[in-house]
Amino acid sequence: MATTLRRRQDGPGINWWLTALLMVLALTIAVPLYFAVVTALKTTDQLGGTGFGLPTDIRWANFADAWRLTDFPRTALNSAVITVGAVVLTLLTNSMVAYAIARNMHRRLFKILYYYFVSALFVPFPIIMLPVAKETAILHLDNRVGLVLLYVVYGLAFNIFIFTAYINSIPQALEEAAVIDGASTWQVFWRVIFPLMAPMNATVGILTCLWAWNDFLLPLVILSDPGSATLPLVQYVFQSQFQTNYPAAFASYLMAMAPLLIVYVFAQRWVISGVTRGAVK
Known part of the structure; x- marks a missing residue:
């Protein structure tokens, strides 16, 4: 005892x-x-x-060299514009698609759509890389706008998967009460559901931000204008045919990493909460 x-x-x-x-x-x-x-x-x-x-x-001059060789203000601005555009459009569009699917999973069409989107997770990008590059060039989307749209579309698979799980954890009684008060479906989503999705929106926003900011392959394939180059693309400048300037290269990596670390420090509570609650279902 x-x-x-x-x-x-x-x-x-x-x-x-x-x-x-x-x-x-x-x-x-x-x-x-x-x-x-x-x-x-x-x-x-x-x-x-x-x-x-x-x-x-x-x-300390390595950081000055990295700033100069990568034209850091311009390329960082390009990365920031693409990243912010991708995050905003992803949250606005993917959340609506996930809401429509989550609340209509009892219908065969929406269930098929759900599995159709999720199945895209198993398609490696290199398989569709060349057709996508050719189509964007034909449509004159080989620029920052086209790159933002591709991030939004390619993020659908994973984002719908976690968004629907999170939405299913929200009681439908809240929506029914709003409908009784005279709210339309549009108003129910933006005034009731979307504010409740703040933790998951933070999670999706951070993941999309990390992807768009650090991505190398998609900008390499899509962007045709050197003036639209992002940070990961211009960091190739440190590698020549016979040698690599490692000190300046790593200095540029740290400079590129700093903004994301600051964002994550302020948003980590929301990210962890969103992942945890989204896994309940």
């Missing part, structure tokens, strides 16, 4: 296996980040012998 009471007072024991796993996962993130930071602060001569060691002579 005394042993049982003592265990209850002490609380549950530490799960050492889970703790060790989390530490390993944390190292997989911390070690590459540490390597990126120390490399960005080294000179080219220090790379060969120091490895993971701290720089003996910190070279």
Whole structure:
């Protein structure tokens, strides 16, 4: 009896296996980040012998070189415009499609549409890459507008999958009460459902932001105007035929990563909440 009471007072024991796993996962993130930071602060001569060691002579000029070589203000603005456009249109359109499907899953047509969209998750982009590039060129969408539209369309599969799960967790009694008060379907969605989807909207927004900001392949295939180049595209400038300017390259990676880290720090509570609640169903 005394042993049982003592265990209850002490609380549950530490799960050492889970703790060790989390530490390993944390190292997989911390070690590459540490390597990126120390490399960005080294000179080219220090790379060969120091490895993971701290720089003996910190070279802040690497960030200035990265700023100049990538034309950071222009390319960052291009990435920001494309990312913001993709996030806004994705939230406005994908949420409406998911709502229509979630509330009509008892109908055969909407169930077929749901599985049709979700099945796109299993289609690798390289398979359709060349046809998409050709079609966008024919339609004169080989620009930032076309790139934003492609992000919205290609995000439908995953976004509908998690949006519908989240919408199914919202009681339909709220919608019925709004209808009784005279609200239309349009008003029910924008005034009742969409505000309740804030955690999931934050999740989808962050995931879309990460994708659009860091994507390299789609801008490479679609964009034809060098003036519309995004940050990942111009970071190729550090690699020449015979050598790579690793310090300046890693400095540019850190500069490109900073805006997303700031956004995630402020939105992480909503992201975690959205993922957790969306997984309930």
